[in-house]
Amino acid sequence: xxxxxxxxxxxxxxxxxxxxxxxxxxxxxxxxxxxxxxxxxxxxxxxxxxxxxxxxxxxxxxxxxxxxxxxxxxxxxxxxxxxxxxxxxxxxxxxxxxxxxxxxxxxxxxxxxxxxxxxxxxxxxxxxxxxxxxxxxxxxxxxxxxxxxxxxxxxxxxxxxxxxxxxxxxxxxxxxxxxxxxxxxxxxxxxxxxxxxxxxxxxxxxxxxxxxxxxxxxxxxxxxxxxxxxxxxxxxxxxxxxxxxxxxxxxxxxxxxxxxxxxxxxxxxxxxxxxxxxxxxxxxxxxxxxxxxxxxxxxxxxxxxxxxxxxxxxxxxxxxxxxxxxxxxxxxxxxxxxxxxxxxxxxxxxxxxxxxxxxxxxxx
Numbered sequence: 007x008x009x010x011x012x013x014x015x016x017x018x019x020x021x022x023x024x025x026x027x028x029x030x031x032x033x034x035x036x037x038x039x040x041x042x043x044x045x046x047x048x049x050x051x052x053x054x055x056x057x058x059x060x061x062x063x064x065x066x067x068x069x070x071x072x073x074x075x076x077x078x079x080x081x082x083x084x085x086x087x088x089x090x091x092x093x094x095x096x097x098x099x100x101x102x103x104x105x106x107x108x109x110x111x112x113x114x115x116x117x118x119x120x121x122x123x124x125x126x127x128x129x130x131x132x133x134x135x136x137x138x139x140x141x142x143x144x145x146x147x148x149x150x151x152x153x154x155x156x157x158x159x160x161x162x163x164x165x166x167x168x169x170x171x172x173x174x175x176x177x178x179x180x181x182x183x184x185x186x187x188x189x190x191x192x193x194x195x196x197x198x199x200x201x202x203x204x205x206x207x208x209x210x211x212x213x214x215x216x217x218x219x220x221x222x223x224x225x226x227x228x229x230x231x232x233x234x235x236x237x238x239x240x241x242x243x244x245x246x247x248x249x250x251x252x253x254x255x256x257x258x259x260x261x262x263x264x265x266x267x268x269x270x271x272x273x274x275x276x277x278x279x280x281x282x283x284x285x286x287x288x289x290x291x292x293x294x295x296x297x298x299x300x301x302x303x304x305x306x307x308x309x310x311x312x313x314x315x316x317x318x319x320x321x322x323x324x325x326x327x328x329x330x331x332x333x334x335x336x337x338x339x340x341x342x343x344x345x346x347x348x349x350x351x352x353x354x355x356x357x358x359x360x361x362x363x364x365x366x367x368x369x370x
Contacts, residue, residue, distance in 0.1 A: 007177075007180070007181050007239065007240075008239075008240040008249045008250065008251060009176075009177060009180060009237050009238070009239065009240065009249060009250040010237070010238050010239065010240045010246045010248075010249050010250075011235050011236070011237060011246050011247045011248055011249070011250060011316050011367075012092040012094075012187075012236040012237070012238055012244065012246040012247070013088040013089060013090070013091035013092025013093075013094070013234075013235070013236035013246075013247075014027075014087075014088060014091050014233075014234070014235060014236075014247070014313050014316060014317065015083070015084040015085060015086065015087030015088030015089070015090070015091060015191070015232075015233070015234040015235075015236075016084065016087065016231070016232070016233045016234070016310065016313050017057045017058070017059065017061075017080060017083045017084050017087065017231050017232050018055065018057045018229060018230065018231020018232065018233070018301045018302075018310065019036040019037065019039075019055025019056065019057065019229050019230075019231060019300060019301045019302050020036055020231075020297075020300040020301045020310065021036075022057075022058060022061050022083070022087070023061070023087050023091075024087075024091055024317065027313065027314075027317070028317060030300055031297070031300070031314065031317070031325040031326075032325065032342075034300075034326055034328040035300075035328065036055055036299070036300045036301065037055075038053065038055065039053075039054055039055065039056040040052060040053050040054060041054050041056075041196060041198070041201045041228075043198055043201050043202050043205065045202070045205070050205065050210075052201045052204065052205055052210065052228065053227055054196055054201070054227060054228045054229060054230070054302060055227060055228070055229035055230070055231075055300075055301055055302035056196065056229075056230060057080055057230050057231040057232070059076070059079045059080060059083050061083060061087075062079055062082060062083045062086070064086075065082075065083075065086040065090075065095075066082065066086075066152065070152075073135050073139075074139070074148060075113055075115065075116040075139040075144075076115055076116075076195050076197075077109075077112070077113035077114075077115065077116065077139075077144070077145055077193060077195045078113070078139060078144055078145040078148045080145075080193050080194075080195060080230070080231060080232040081107060081145035081146070081148065081149055081191060081193040081232050082145070082148055082149055082152065083232065084191050084193065084231075084232030084233060084234040085105075085149045085153065085189055085191060085234050087234065088189060088191070088234035088235060088236045089153070089189070089236060091236075092236045092246075094236070098154065099153075099154035099156070100153045100154055100155045100156070100187075101156050101186075102156060102157050102185050102186040102187070103153065103155040103156065103157050103185060103186070103187050103188070103189060104155070104157035104158050104159065104176070104179050104184065104185035104187070104188040104189070105146045105149050105150050105153075105155055105157070105158075105159035105160070105188070105189045106146075106159070106160050106161075106162065106172050106173075106175050106176045106179070106188055106189070106190045106191075107143075107145055107146045107149075107159075107160070107161045107162070107172065107190075107191050107192065107193055108161075108162050108163075108168035108169045108171065108172035108173075108190075108191070108192040108193075108305075108306065108309065109142065109145075109161060109162075109163050109168060109192065109193050109194060109305065109306065110163065110164075110165045110166060110168050110194060110304070110305025110306065111163075111165075111194065111195075111200060111305065112142040112161075112163060113139060113140055113141075113142070113144060113145070113195065114195065114197040114199045114200055115195055115197035115198070115199070116136055116139040116140050117140040118197070118199050119133075119136050119140075120132065120133060120136035120137050120139075120140045123136055142161045142163055143159065143160065143161040145161070145193055146159040146160065146161050147159060149189065153189075155189070157179070157184065157185040157188075158179070158184065158185070160172075160175060162175060164357075165305055165357065165358075166305045166355070166356075166357040166358060167255070167355075167357040167359075167361045167363065168192065168305050168306075169192050169305070169306065169307075169308035169309050169312075169355065169363060170253065170255045170308065170355060170362075170363025170364075170365065171255065171363075172190065172192070173190060173253055173363075173365065174253060174255060176188040176190040176237055177250075177253055180237065180238070180239050186238065186239075187236060187237065187238045188236075188237045188238075189234060189235075189236055189237075190234065190235050190236075190237055191232055191233060191234030191235070191309065192232065192233055192234075192305070192306035192308070192309030192310075193231075193232040193306060194229075194230050194231065194232075194304040194305055194306040195230050196228055196229065196230035196304075200228065201228065204228050208224065208226065215299070216276070216277045216298060216299035216302075216303070216329070217277065217299075217329060217332070218273070218275035218276055218277045218282075218285075218296050218298050218299065218329060219273075219275065219294075219296055219327075219329045219332070219333040219334070219335075219337075219339065220282075220332055220333070220334050221275065221279070221282025221283060221285055221286040221334055221335060222279065222282060222283075222334060223277075223279065223282075224277065224278070224279040225277035226276055226277035226278045226303040227277065227299075227302050227303060228302055228303055228304065229301050229302015229303060229304045229307070230302070230304060231301055231302075231304070231306065231310070232306065233306060233309035233310045233312070233313045234309075235309075235312065235313065235316070237250070247316045247317070247319065247320045248316055248319040248320065248367050248368060248369050249367065249368055249369075250365065250366075250367055251350075251366045251367065251368050252364075252365070252366040253363075253364070253365050253366075254362075254363075254364040254366075255361070255362065255363050255364070256361070256362060257359070257360045257361050257362070258360050258362075259288060259354075259356075259362040259364065261287060261288055261290065263288070263364065264292065264352060265350075265366075266348050266350065267291075267292075268293075268347040268348040268350075269292075269293075269348050269350050269351065269352050269366075270293055270294075270295060270315075270318075270324065270340055270346060270348075270350075270351045270352070271289055271292045271293065271294045271295070271351075271352050271353075271354060272294070272295050272296070272297070272311050272314065272315050272351060272352070272353045272354070273285055273289055273294055273295070273296045273311075273354055274296075274298065274307055274308045274311055274353070274354060274355035274356065275296055275298065276298040276302070276303035276304075276307055277298070277299075277303055278303060280358060281356045281357075281358070284356050284360075285354075285356060286334065286335035287335075288354065288356075289335065289337050289354070290335055290336050290337060291336060291337065292337050292338070293337070293338045293339075293340050294327075294333075294337045294338065294339055294340065295324060295325070295327045295339065295340045296327045296329050296339075297310070297311065297314050297325070297327060297328065298310075298311075299328045299329060300328055307355070308353065308355035308363060308365075311353045311355070312353055312365060312367075315351040315353050315367055316367065318346065318351060319346065319349065319351060319367055319368070319369045320369075322345060322346055322349075322369070323343050323344055323345050323346060324340040324341065324342065324343065324344045324346065325342055326340075326341055326342035327339055327340065346369075349368055349369040350366065350367065350368040350369075351366075351367050351368075352364060352365070352366045352367075353365045353366075353367070
């Protein structure tokens with residue numbers, strides 16, 4: 007079965023909405039930011055790529071957002087933007103719409119705020135609002151309630167393998183006829199906890215330049231955001247962006263997995279050195295693209311890769327990868343404006359346990 011992609015909703019370092027993302031892809035640069043932390047009482051500034059959720063007030067009254075945490079706001083904005091892009095937001099109640107969210111870490115900011123209130127105020131006075139928002143499925147619940155989605159909702163969390171696993175769930179729901187459409191998305195927030203854990207594991211980046219195709223170098227910069235796709239069965243679809251032909255997950259992917267040497271391969275390499283060697287080995291001899299420097303390193307990154315690939319298929323040509331000119335393995339980096347010869351794009355993401363997710367898209 008093929009899946010049709012009807013709409014895209016993104017919010018992150020690459021901008022808010024398809025139009026801003028496209029401008030960022032053309033310019034090859036994203037707005038840089040930082041997160042301020044405390045390290046043993048000393049101030050610490052971590053470079054990062056942040057998301058701006060201010061546009062959410064276009065869809066949800068400010069009063070209704072008072073008790074909603076940043077993680078759920080990211081998910082809500084991405085969901086509304088995807089439905090708006092597909093032209094179905096005005097339909098009102100979304101009958102037989104399922105919601106599937108991928109997140110590597112969940113709502114860490116509000117989760118640890120709840121634990122702080124529990125420790126400081128005791129179990130009787132711990133914040134019930136913090137508790138409700140700390141549940142991993144809170145963002146999916148907010149989306150379903152506010153959109154009036156009558157289908158099931160679920161959140162999948164498998165760290166850097168979350169996106170392909172959640173996409174498999176969306177595919178199965180459509181194949182089994184449980185729903186008519188699925189709002190699939192990935193959400194990640196850069197909380198103080200994640201920022202501090204990042205610093206302890208990887209140290210302080212010397213600059214903001216990610217060079218993910220230099221696979222022997224640690225250059226990852228943390229990011230946050232949400233990327234959503236509205237999916238439906240092809241036979242029931244209106245004119246959309248493209249179709250999802252194939253989704254493969256597993257462990258120990260072997261070289262030579264592309265069905266055609268002309269396929270463009272979008273790599274989820276994000277500057278983390280532990281995965282660099284595997285990306286280099288699998289992409290050897292291929293025509294590749296990599297856009298992670300525009301939205302940063304995060305478990306939700308593969309969903310942003312999918313959004314970029316969908317947009318390239320719609321336009322029929324490639325965007326320039328915002329990476330260094332140096333690629334330390336034998337591959338061809340696709341230039342801006344190159345025509346897609348096979349009208350097919352494969353997106354590859356790898357996790358630390360030798361797991362992989364391979365999504366193949368093609369133009370209808």
